[in-house]
Amino acid sequence: MKFGLSAVSLFSGAGGMDVGFEQAGFNVLFANDIDEAACQSYNLNHSIKSHCGDLRSFTDEISKFKGVDVVFGGPPCQGFSVAGKMDPDDERSQLLWSYLDTVELLQPKAFICENVKALAVNSRWSNVRERFFDKAASLGYKTAMLVLNAADYGVPQARERMFIVGLKSDDSSISNNSLLNDLSIELANQQNSPESIADLIRRLGPAGSEGNSKVCSAVITYAKKPVLRKSPYAGMLFNGAGRPINSFGIALTLPASMGGNKTPIVDEDEIFNGKDSYVAGYHKSLMQGTPPKQGYAPDCLRRITVDEALAIQTFPSNYKLAGSQSAMFRQIGNAVPCELARVVAVSLSSVMNKHSGSLAAA
Known part of the structure; x- marks a missing residue:
């Protein structure tokens, strides 16, 4: 009792x-x-x-x-x-x-x-x-x-x-x-x-690994007409409303509309391999007047996973979700x-x- x-x-x-x-x-x-x-x-x-x-x-x-x-x-x-x-x-x-x-x-x-x-x-x-x-x-x-x-x-x-x-x-x-x-x-x-997003993701492991398996497959493409802000993590450098997350900071509010191109973006090379932020570098070049790129973003950039979204919302690590992946993201964003x-x-x-x-x- x-x-x-x-x-x-x-x-x-x-x-x-x-x-x-x-x-x-x-x-x-x-x-x-x-x-x-x-x-x-x-x-x-x-x-x-x-x-x-x-x-x-x-x-x-x-x-x-x-x-x-x-x-x-x-x-x-x-x-x-x-x-x-x-x-x-x-x-x-x-x-x-x-x-x-x-x-x-x-x-x-x-x-x-x-x-x-x-x-x-x-x-x-x-x-x-x-x-x-x-x-x-x-x-x-x-x-x-x-x-x-x-x-x-x-x-x-x-x-x-x-x-x-x-x-x-x-x-x-x-x-x-x-x-x-x-x-x-x-x-x-x-x-x-709070812990940083980098620490949180390192704790879970790379996308697709056993502890971080529910991968979001929505592609990331460059915006033809980027919307630039002072911060690399504001504005719109890539298509869709899913903005990049500062690996050594925290996420913005996770929306219930995650699951497609509204899913936030992270840089695995920066998190796991200690490389410079691709997003910060690309943002700097745009601010200096370099023309925007076209097509797909590099493989080091990806959408956050269901497991990462759960962790960002501080659900227990063994929390189970039912439904399709979009339903899972919706439940997390609504919580x-x-x-x-x-x-x-x-x-x-x-x-x-x-x-x-x-x-x-x-």
């Missing part, structure tokens, strides 16, 4: 956020997602089975967990993302309210709602934020909104995400501001530097980095323990 805080997971995907919460000592009792491949992946790695389908069709099953300690999850973000159409009428945007409906149903002691940074900072969504906070307050929750960069917490990826944390308390001395302060202190104590989820879960657990005498029961 597991002990510790209990939790219900919503919009669970392949289970990245669940991994972090479980590592933090939470006992996840229920999980759900609408993506069949993601549910299959979840089931391969967790002790419970993910309920596959529309969250709104599982009200009876979920209601059994009324009074659970924590509800967590990230409603689909495409409706709010700057990478999407930012359409407030997008059906997926409405799932934010389905999330709150579940909080209202279960009355947990606390909740964590994860989403894209744009929902927290873009003026277009100010009315959505206000509505969310008003609804949470009407249910008895103090709330705090944080924007966290996964790279600050040991994740080798510059991935900024929003977290709204709610705490159900009947203690009038606990305010939204004091909750934010408590969480910020806990999070500051857990900051950690909350496991280590970031663990840090947030530990921080919430500490704050809940601090206020354990005043947390309102369902």
